[in-house]
Amino acid sequence: MDITITTNPSEQDVKDIRDGVIQHNLSKLGEVFFTDFACFTYYADGTKSGGLTGxxxxxxxxxxxxxxxxxxxxxxxGSKLLRQAELFALEHNCHSSLLDTFSFQARPFYERHGYQVEMTLRQHPIPTSERYFMTKTLSS
Known part of the structure; x- marks a missing residue:
């Protein structure tokens, strides 16, 4: 068996691996709801001013x-996008949310919106930064 490493996998390569993991997970979890989604805001000229994927x-x-x-x-x-995602999740019977952010990104923003740090990876991805994994209990 040969193993190949590439720094530019095709979209199909990534999809194949992701689909394989999803199928495995669903075989263990049973019938569980799964969906990708995104929401966007736009400038008057139609270009994106912001977005969220989840x-x-x-x-x-x-x-x-x-x-x-x-x-x-x-x-x-950012607050409006985050709230829309949380409302979308509540409509799909979610009770909690999770995300990750770096020390040079938006930890205080997420804390203002009720997220709490559950785990910190120190010196990630470089010695002078940290990565925070955060959760929140959702409510309407």
């Missing part, structure tokens, strides 16, 4: 990426 697995929301364009920071867009 997934729901069972009764957990997982925030993958939350981004707000630098020109729109401080206008509440």
């Amino acid at each position: 997934e729901i697995l069972g009764q957990w929301l997982s925030i993958k990426f939350l981004w707000v364009d630098s020109e729109s920071k401080g206008q509440g867009i």
Whole structure:
């Protein structure tokens, strides 16, 4: 058996691996709800001013990426995107949310929105930063 390492896997390569893991997980979890989702905000000209991607697995929301364009920071867009994702999760019977963020990103933002640090990886990805894994109990 040959093993190949590539630094530029195709979208199909990534999809094949992800689908394999999902199928394995579902075989162990039984019938559990799973979906990817995204929500966006736009400038008047139609370009994106912000967005959030995530997934729901069972009764957990997982925030993958939350981004707000630098020109729109401080206008509440990130808060609105996060709340929309949480409401979407509540509509799909989620009780909790999880995410991760780096020390140079948005820990205080998430703490203001009720997230608590569950685990800290020190010196990740470089010696001068940390990565925080955070959770929140969802409520309407």
